[in-house]
Amino acid sequence: MDNIRNFCIIAHIDHGKSTLADRLLQITGVVGDHEFRDQMLDTMDIERERGITIKSQSVVLPYTGRDGVQYRLNLIDTPGHADFSYEVSRALVACEGALLVIDASQGVQAQTLANFYMALEQDLEIIPVINKIDLPAADVELVKTQIKKDLGLDPESAVAISAKEGVGIEEVLEAIVHLVPPPKGDPAAPLKALIFDSHWDPYRGTIVNLRLFDGEVKPGDMIRFMFNNASYKVEETGVFLIARQPRPKLCAGEVGYIIAGIKTVSDTRTGDTVTLADRPCAEALKGFQLVKPVVFSSFYPISSDDYEELAVALEKLKLNDASLTFEKDHSTALGHGFRCGFLGLLHLEVVQERLEREFDLSLILTAPSVQYLIGFKDGQEIIIDNPAKYPDPMLVAYAKEPFIRAAIITPEQYLGAVITLCIERRGVQKEMKYLDTSRVELVFDLPLAEVLFDFYDRLKSISRGYASFDYEFLEHRTTDLVKVDILVATERVDALSMLVHADRAYSRARRSCERLKKEIPRQLFKVPIQGAIGGKIIARETISPLRKDVTAKCYGGDITRKKKLLEKQKEGKKRMKQVGNVSIPQSAFLAVLKTDEEE
């Protein structure tokens, strides 16, 4: 156990976390120089492109220290987005230390701080790593001052490196060996292990990534998941060297995986504790939460023939993503689909992209919604996340919407803009304090619905990326909720309905109508597009009828070309949804979801 070090890398985006991880894999010989970059910790294309890590994974780096001792360094990768903050916190629990990477030309930034605080909360040994010292704009001394002042860490412990050029990587390894404490724990005690990740393998079932705190586990053991008491017999234990490496057993302090023929992904929850069925530990590790989806949207296949395929695809995604929920849904306009629940909008987008890319599906999404609490006059209460389920307003006594408490840290010069943004979003200021002369921490209570959409992006853009943001759920609070319907050619399109705060109803309705007008191609007849609350029209646009759609000439009897054009036109039509008499393209549904800034 003394030779084990469990650590993670945390950083502000683009400061070089992935590049450093690559270097560590390379220098410890886990990946050869040739396969470099192809393998890496996060394997999904979409994560690659978006520069985010969603599924955390781990890898063992074998390292012989300058002291001649052979160490096993377990690198645990962490997700890098606020939607997944719970997953990040669980991954941190699995470690004793963290490398905090800071760009030498940028210095300490918002996410540096946010990540730093999270690591501090878990009592991790934090090693500052000053990266990109090869850059002409690198200012190592300045960054050291910030490390002392902003983070309160000893600047002398910082390692200066260039991940790109491979400078100082060994020093990083030495720092891990000497500064990060070896894991503590009792190998003889009953098994107590933390699930920090799991993923699905079509041949082996669920692969559970664990950090063992006490005890040991080996093939043949009966294990138990403490949150639901499900038991399984362990088939294989091992560690990750990028690929799985079976090992006869895993012991206290180690990081590795188990395979136990687990077919139901919902049994393995991040943050849950695994123990032995016949010799359970006294109590579970603290901090386990069942992550619940907070934003909901319906997914419909453009072609109703693809419904079955969508069902299969969602099942498959769910195997790797316990936080994704879905159930059957039906829309008059769009037919059969699924109501899906997500941890946040990024999660939604990732799922959508994977469905479209990996499963080749064309989808229509409805406007994302949070969960509202509706109280009836007869005293009953229901929860709805789907505008289609909104009851007759005459029967409704009150509605409540979810609120969050947001902590925002911003440099002082952006304070005004940040406060304005929060107030625009119906926020209520709770607290404001100066962390030092230049940085301010703001606490606001905000409706989740207002934060979900583009709040984070707006915050980043008005603060040039410097403001950091973190939130926790508060409660449902009374709100003035209305349902806005969209009518196309006087027919209500249920999939376009949305639940919004009354103050927002007019502008949202107007914007939706304008966007639909832009996206829906002209039809044979005039098409009015209306926004309505109940029977009252609050916005209106009109698409004038199509007048010309004609091929003028067939050169020299070239009918083939003409037919090809007609076929193309017909294909295009197939990608549209027929709603009543009107063909609505997928792009129209997407346009309605877009935020103002994307215009």
Add this chain to the structure above:
Amino acid sequence: MRDFSPVFPREEASLGIYVHVPFCRTRCHYCAFSTSPYDVSAVERYITAVKREIELWSREPSLQELLSDFGADTLYFGGGTPSLLEPRQIQELLEACQQVFPFARNPEITLEINPATADASKVRGMRDAGLNRASLGIQSFDDTELAAMGRPHTVEDALRTFDDLRRAGFDDISLDLIGGFPGQTRESARRSLRAAIDLGPEHVSVYLLEVKEGSRLDAMIRSGQILAPDEDLAADIYLDVCSSLAEAGYAQYEISNFAPEGHRSKHNLKYWRDRPYLGLGPAAHGMTGRARYANAADVAAYERNVNEDRLPAGTFMDFTPDIRFREALIMGLRLVEGLDLVKLGERYRVDARAFVLETIGDLESAGLFVLSRDHLALTARGRLLSNIVFTRWV
């Protein structure tokens, strides 16, 4: 593919022959055609190759059979710019055709002419070679518009060529105009049309602009250099054109074509009336009754084929009765006179009326067509929106 044999369905019509001349001096902005730059030796090679292709066709028994029963009665030199050829070269091609294809008496022999590519003596030479119909690509009577289209000639050039044609004895002249080009207004379109009518041609074609993928115009619109054409304006211009030409005695007989009875393009009617035609030259299309084919578009590939004694058809598509029936509908409905559904149904052994009702019945209320017991025709609105109807049949 080469089968002209009259078993399916029975053809009782003379053949049309189309010769494609792929050369242009410059490229018009709206053009996405494969054209080759004009050069003297390339043209000589081309003439030799087309003559070989004609020779190859002469060895096709099924074509010979069809020809011996019905002969050929139209010949059309299209392009590209056929008027870049010398009269002697046109004559060579014409004679090669005449040797192999038995022509009916008084065949219609058309030459497409671009203004400023043929002077008075060349035009006379063309007439002497045996051409009796000219189709003059004027496109607009406004020099600014011509420049915007990338046409390499002026209005004055066009007027001179028209004059030369008349002097040379051409008494069957068609003028081509383009409607709906960016920058064109309803007013300027009216002026062009007036000028065209004042010349007194026998036939007028007005083509509404299509922005073709790959054309310079398409690129200019995408890059924002010029505004995309206004479709409503194009529709207005088209309706103006139809009524002004009708008033001037040019009855509309097809979506884009206008002429008094007796001056309609016999050759083009073959396309619309589901009749077979032979296409010669690179990128030419033909219809044998049993199949459609397209010759290799690339001039070099075309020449290689014929030099190796192969017909140069690069692609072809065999008809099934169903495919041919649908094409006959699509092409035939372009004619103002419409289609005799009973005859068409007999020809392809289908209940044409039932098919029409099933496929486009829902559009009837939109006023795109009139359907009686045995007849189907597009309305004026339907002609402008004809693709809506036609997409139902591909």
